[in-house]
Amino acid sequence: MLTLMNTPNHTGVKISGDYFDLDELNQAIYHVIGDEKKYYDYAGSRMRILGIAYEVRHAAQGDRNVESVFNGLHDHTKKQHGFIAPDKNIYFSTEILWPELLYAALALKEFSALHRQQAKSSEWDVHLPVIQRFQALILDCLHGQVPEEEYQAILKTFQEAPSLEDYAVQYVDFLNLKYIEMPKAQKEKTLPLIAMKIAAQDKDYAAFRNQVLAASNPEKRPIHEIRLQAEYPEDIVW
Template identity: 70%
Template sequence: MLTMKSTPNHTGVKISGDYFDLDELNQAIYRVIGQEDQYYGYEGSRMRILGISYEIRHAAQGDRNVDFVFNGLHDHTMKQHGFIAPDKNIYFSTEILWPELIYAVIALKDFVKFYQEEKQFPLWDIHLPVISRFQSLVLDCLQGHVPQEEFAMILKSFNQPVTVNDYAIQYVDFLNLKYIGMTKQQREQSLSAIAMKIAVQDQDYTAFRNQVLAAAAPHKKSIHEITVQAEYPEDFEW
């Protein structure tokens, strides 16, 4: 079963599951976000979601964290059925920064909409429920770390018809780096504000986007092709 929990220092979210859980999620993501350049104005968002998919794929391959999780098998069950088996399953996991994951939840709304429009019977599609559960798990994890009244505002904002078409994805890097640089207490206090910034696209985002557009215009580049100058630290506490 796919699970999510905030990391010890609230820097991100630990996504855990067995091989099949993670592979199922990965396959659903690949299907829903479509092919390269399939959706004009969404290539940057697609790249960011693929970054998360990359981590999930490597987790499933055992390249990240390996955990042992109780599987519900008790001694009396083994005696009753006459066999001996491990009482723990192997789970794989990886950590994703909070701003990165929150943005993915928002961006996937647009991709899900496009995917549904291309399906004759989307209600019976096998991949859409997997994406929906992934989004719900992120929000459920977020709910456990922000005040209830603030979470209600976040949930309301997430339900607004805001598009990430031509989104300045560099803003996610800006929020990621800012969040990494905070103390644990500062992260706890600012998590809801960051979630709102991603969901609402406020004046700060608009000003940031205009700067990126100004940098892109002379070179006739797409907005997602402009790289940020700051670099991620090699090591930080999750």
């Protein structure tokens, strides 16, 4: 079963499951976001989600964290049925930064809506419920970290969020880098604000986007191709 859990230092979320859980999520992501030419105005958002898919895929391959978890098989059940079997399953996991994952929840909401518009008989699509559950798990994990009143405000903002078309995805990098450097207590206090900022596209986001557009205009490059001049630390304290 796919599970999401806040990391000890509140830096991000651990996505955990067996091989089939993670592979199912990865396939659903690729299915819903389409190929690189399908939704050109969402190219930046697609790249960010592909970054998460990359981590999920490598986790499923055992390249990230590996742990054993109780599978519900008790000794009396083994005796009752007369067989020998392990009482633990192998689970794989990977960590994703909180701002990154919150943006993914919003972006997948929009990609799912675009997919429904174009797909025939989307109510029978096996991948859309997987994406919807992943989004719900992200928000449920957030629910456990913020006061109820703030969580309800975040839900409302996420529901009413403006389109992510041509979103300046470098803003997610900006928030990621600021968030990584915060002490744990500050992360806990700031997380609701970051969730709201990502969804609301407030004046700070608008000013940031204008700076990115100014950088892209001389070369007439698409907004998603402009790189933020900053590097992520090699080691992140999760």
